[in-house]
Amino acid sequence: xxxxxxxxAVALGAALLASTQVSASTLDDVKQKGFLQCGVSQGVAGFxxxxxxxxxxxxxxxxxxxxxxxxxxxxxxxxxxxxxAKDRFTALQSGEIDLLSRTTTWTMSRDTAMGFxxxxxxxxxxxxxxxxxxxxxxxxLKLDGAAVCAATGxxxxxxxxxxxxAHGMKYQGVAxxxxxxxxxxxxxxxxxxxxxxxxxxxxxxxxxxQPDDHVVLPEIVSKEPLGPMVRQGDxxxxxxxxxxxxxxxxxxxxGITQANVEEMKASTNPEIQRVLGVKNADxxxxxxxxxxxxxxxxxxxxxxGVGNYSEIFERNLGAQSPLKxxxxxxxxxxxxxxxxxxxxx
Amino acid sequence: xxxxxxxxxxxxxxxxTQNMRSNLSRMNQDFGFAFLSKSAGFDIVQALVxxxxxxxxxxALFVGxxxxxxxxxxxxxxxxxxxxxxGVMRLSKNRLAAGVATLYIEFFxxxxxxxxxxxxxxxxxxxxxxAPKNALAVFDIAYLSNRGMIMPLxxxxxxxxxxxxxxxxxxxxxxxxxxxxxxxxxxxxxxxxKFWGSLGLVIVFPFCGLALxxxxxxxxxxxxxxxxxxxxxxxxPELMALFLALSIYYATYIAEAVRAGIQAVNHGQTExxxxxxxxxxxxxxxxxxxxxxxxxxxxxxxxxxGITKASSLAVAIGYPDLIAIGGTVLNQTGKAIELVxxxxxxxxxxxxxxxxxxxxxxxxxxxxxx
Numbered sequence: 001x002x003x004x005x006x007x008x009a010v011a012l013g014a015a016l017l018a019s020t021q022v023s024a025s026t027l028d029d030v031k032q033k034g035f036l037q038c039g040v041s042q043g044v045a046g047f048x049x050x051x052x053x054x055x056x057x058x059x060x061x062x063x064x065x066x067x068x069x070x071x072x073x074x075x076x077x078x079x080x081x082x083x084x085a086k087d088r089f090t091a092l093q094s095g096e097i098d099l100l101s102r103t104t105t106w107t108m109s110r111d112t113a114m115g116f117x118x119x120x121x122x123x124x125x126x127x128x129x130x131x132x133x134x135x136x137x138x139x140x141l142k143l144d145g146a147a148v149c150a151a152t153g154x155x156x157x158x159x160x161x162x163x164x165x166a167h168g169m170k171y172q173g174v175a176x177x178x179x180x181x182x183x184x185x186x187x188x189x190x191x192x193x194x195x196x197x198x199x200x201x202x203x204x205x206x207x208x209x210q211p212d213d214h215v216v217l218p219e220i221v222s223k224e225p226l227g228p229m230v231r232q233g234d235x236x237x238x239x240x241x242x243x244x245x246x247x248x249x250x251x252x253x254x255g256i257t258q259a260n261v262e263e264m265k266a267s268t269n270p271e272i273q274r275v276l277g278v279k280n281a282d283x284x285x286x287x288x289x290x291x292x293x294x295x296x297x298x299x300x301x302x303x304x305g306v307g308n309y310s311e312i313f314e315r316n317l318g319a320q321s322p323l324k325x326x327x328x329x330x331x332x333x334x335x336x337x338x339x340x341x342x343x344x345x
Numbered sequence: 346x347x348x349x350x351x352x353x354x355x356x357x358x359x360x361x362t363q364n365m366r367s368n369l370s371r372m373n374q375d376f377g378f379a380f381l382s383k384s385a386g387f388d389i390v391q392a393l394v395x396x397x398x399x400x401x402x403x404x405a406l407f408v409g410x411x412x413x414x415x416x417x418x419x420x421x422x423x424x425x426x427x428x429x430x431x432g433v434m435r436l437s438k439n440r441l442a443a444g445v446a447t448l449y450i451e452f453f454x455x456x457x458x459x460x461x462x463x464x465x466x467x468x469x470x471x472x473x474x475x476a477p478k479n480a481l482a483v484f485d486i487a488y489l490s491n492r493g494m495i496m497p498l499x500x501x502x503x504x505x506x507x508x509x510x511x512x513x514x515x516x517x518x519x520x521x522x523x524x525x526x527x528x529x530x531x532x533x534x535x536x537x538x539k540f541w542g543s544l545g546l547v548i549v550f551p552f553c554g555l556a557l558x559x560x561x562x563x564x565x566x567x568x569x570x571x572x573x574x575x576x577x578x579x580x581x582p583e584l585m586a587l588f589l590a591l592s593i594y595y596a597t598y599i600a601e602a603v604r605a606g607i608q609a610v611n612h613g614q615t616e617x618x619x620x621x622x623x624x625x626x627x628x629x630x631x632x633x634x635x636x637x638x639x640x641x642x643x644x645x646x647x648x649x650x651g652i653t654k655a656s657s658l659a660v661a662i663g664y665p666d667l668i669a670i671g672g673t674v675l676n677q678t679g680k681a682i683e684l685v686x687x688x689x690x691x692x693x694x695x696x697x698x699x700x701x702x703x704x705x706x707x708x709x710x711x712x713x714x715x
Contacts, residue, residue, distance in 0.1 A: 085676065086672045086673065086675070086676045088676075089675075089676055089679055090675065090681050093372065093374075093679060093681060094681070109677070109678075110679075113679075114374075114678065114679035115372040115373050115374045115679060116679075135571075135572075142571075143572075144571075145570045145571065145572050145573070145575055146572045147492060147572065147573065152663070152669065152672065152673050152676070153672065153673045153675075153676030153677060157387045157388075157673075158386045158387055158677075160388070161386060161387060161388050161398040162386075162398075165398065170575075171388075172390060172492075173387075173388035173389075173390055174390055174583075174663055175387070175388075175389075175390070175663055175665070175669075175673065176662070176663040177660055177661075177663070177669070177672070178661075181661070181662070181663075184467060185467075185471065185663070188467060188471035188472055188491070189471060189472075189476050189491050190471055190491065190492070190582065192572045192573075231372055232372055232373045233371050233372055233373060
């Protein structure tokens with residue numbers, strides 16, 4: 001921990017001294033380095049966790065890979081920085097990472113005064129509570145007097161205080177920085193309740209010693225729109241991340257998948273042609289990629305690299321994953337969900 | 346030449362501030378401490394002063410500062426007692442005592458302290474101690490479980506001020522007694538049991554004060570709830586783990602300093618004391634230890650400073666010290682430069698105050714040469 005504080009101080013010092021290194025755009029920096037530096041969590045199954053071979057996998061990781069694919073046509077050109085909830089903002093602020101994709105909730109203070117911007121909501125979530133089944137608690141309203149574990153410096157830590165106050169209940173809040181430590185503290189009985197975004201609760205539960213001994217309570221006590229985050233002051237980079245997320249949604253809507261993206265280039269549907277950057281019969285290109293400083297086929301690169309929104313969801317969180325999270329409100333707008341991307345045109 | 350150095354230094358300082366300003370403004374950020382008065386919104390598991398989620402960031406940082414002082418003070422006292430005991434034990438003629446002391450020092454000094462904190466917290470306290478349902482109870486008023494130690498909390502009612510008056514007068518009286526006893530011993534050579542005398546005062550006076558007011562003390566006894574306990578004085582497991590780990594770890598260093606100090610006293614001193622008819626205990630207390638202190642105090646200063654700084658390892662297990670709470674504030678406000686400056690200034694102040702106190706003590710302990 002001491003080392004981390006030291007690192008922080010060094011990073012700050014470097015940020016102060018790095019006058020000559022200030023460059024015009026993050027995109028140029030990334031292209032020059034040859035890879036994207038992406039901040040992720042220290043290990044939350046389904047969102048960002050290294051697999052048995054040490055390769056990072058997960059929903060948030062795939063957002064990073066999609067941005068790398070859009071820039072380099074190669075989803076592997078990413079380096080990952082595992083960050084605690086507490087360290088994530090300093091890492092982005094100081095330029096240690098180019099992009100933060102770490103189950104971060106879009107809030108007003110982060111989006112304005114703190115100097116960050118949220119390009120898109122990639123996952124609509126809400127805060128929930130997990131308890132041991134042996135407690136016999138079936139509602140969050142019966143948690144008066146409980147000890148509650150939450151991650152340091154998160155929106156969930158604040159919502160927790162609000163929720164208990166609003167319902168006239170007391171609690172003992174135990175704030176722990178590292179997500180693995182947090183899970184262990186709950187597992188070892190430091191707290192009666194673990195609280196975080198509901199999807200992450202399911203993920204954390206799958207990593208407990210006896211997952212079946214624990215139950216996620218039905219209440220959702222907050223809105224937690226999660227998404228990638230960038231620094232203010234570089235609107236070009238903001239647009240790249242934003243339209244990477246939208247491209248994945250548009251691809252899903254149009255039925256473009258990782259498997260069929262090459263055949264789809266032959267499609268006569270003008271919408272698909274625009275998304276994939278296919279030239280018209282007269283040789284004119286749609287020009288959406290160059291409009292944000294990328295290749296004409298940027299969206300095709302994304303889908304080829306990581307797949308469309310549905311594919312990354314199902315692979316990491318949904319039916320093809322151990323978590324079996326349902327699409328729910330994260331379904332496309334036409335299927336009754338909230339996910340709605342503006343058109344590429 | 347010196348003027349040139351000053352100019353370079355000033356230029357560097359100017360350059361750093363300019364850079365900071367331009368980099369911050371590039372990110373639409375400004376430098377300032379106005380954020381400290383905004384409400385914090387998060388809860389703190391252990392607060393020595395009234396604190397709620399509506400309190401300001403500065404209040405939250407103050408709570409963290411007090412928690413840092415608390416853990417440092419507890420560890421310094423415990424490590425000193427344990428360290429002196431083990432240090433003397435290691436020089437004991439009793440083979441078993443010396444062996445136990447050596448084993449203790451070599452084991453605990455050579456395992457990283459962060460690892461020891463994790464072992465105490467995760468393995469010993471959270472897993473070996475029972476869950477609150479099966480808490481170890483002492484007469485059904487105090488409980489020990491993996492949620493910490495819960496004891497009756499004394500609440501001082503009206504009139505308790507007499508007890509405080511008694512305590513203050515006892516301390517003043519005790520000091521006067523010590524002064525008088527030293528004076529008498531210097532002039533007549535007759536010793537007076539000043540330690541037991543002043544201890545007696547400190548116990549009797551406040552007791553009389555409280556008795557006068559009719560013992561206005563009630564106890565907030567913890568009661569069982571559905572989850573654990575409510576009321577009472579709670580010692581959180583994070584504090585217990587940190588206290589055990591830091592005290593036990595730093596006691597090894599103090600023990601070694603004490604051993605070095607005692608060995609530095611010439612054996613002739615002990616023999617001379619015995620020749621004068623002093624008992625072994627008297628020799629140790631009045632001849633050896635006072636001279637050993639001259640060697641012990643300087644390393645002791647740096648060990649105490651080390652304990653204070655190592656208390657920031659608290660973040661690892663979620664004990665709400667200055668660094669942990671500062672980190673949460675940093676996370677919510679994004680004021681990295683401001684908070685790192687606050688941390689540095691506070692730790693610097695604590696360290697400077699402690700080292701000047703210890704230097705004063707060191708000067709008093711110095712061999713007076715005539």
